Amino acid sequence: xxxxxxxxxxxxxxxxxxxxxxxxxxxxxxxxxxxxxxxxxxxxxxxxxxxxxxxxxxxxxxxxxxxxxxxxxxxxxxxxxxxxxxxxxxxxxxxxxxxxxxxxxxxxxxxxxxxxxxxxxxxxxxxxxxxxxxxx
Numbered sequence: 001x002x003x004x005x006x007x008x009x010x011x012x013x014x015x016x017x018x019x020x021x022x023x024x025x026x027x028x029x030x031x032x033x034x035x036x037x038x039x040x041x042x043x044x045x046x047x048x049x050x051x052x053x054x055x056x057x058x059x060x061x062x063x064x065x066x067x068x069x070x071x072x073x074x075x076x077x078x079x080x081x082x083x084x085x086x087x088x089x090x091x092x093x094x095x096x097x098x099x100x101x102x103x104x105x106x107x108x109x110x111x112x113x114x115x116x117x118x119x120x121x122x123x124x125x126x127x128x129x130x131x132x133x134x135x136x
Contacts, residue, residue, distance in 0.1 A: 010044030014119075014133045021089050021121045021128045024050060028091070028123040033058070035105075036089040036123075037068070041080050049075070056090070058101055060108035069112045076116070085134055086118040096125035106132050 033056040076084040119134030
């Protein structure tokens with residue numbers, strides 16, 4: 001039996017963030033590509049906000065990336081007093097192994113989110129794996 005972490009429990013370590021995504025995305029099996037976003041405050045507590053972006057293209061799209069950054073900045077300023085962590089999960093069909101397309105998304109996100117606190121997990125094939133670790 002698996003016991004999910006409490007959504008009220010603070011996330012303070014990379015492994016705890018991976019466990020949180022496993023709980024949120026249970027089961028991590030997807031028929032289409034999407035990017036899920038959620039935020040954590042400086043105290044490690046998750047906002048009660050999880051946004052899935054459906055119909056995610058295989059390759060990063062510049063307009064979509066700018067939109068993700070703008071939403072992130074708005075949430076951090078409006079909900080977290082200017083300090084917060086964006087946790088992203090790239091959800092897709094297929095095997096759990098990280099692909100070149102996953103790496104391309106990570107690199108594109110680095111370019112638009114380079115000044116903020118963020119992380120990226122890949123959810124596929126029944127597994128959730130960290131691709132870009134957040135701050136420890």
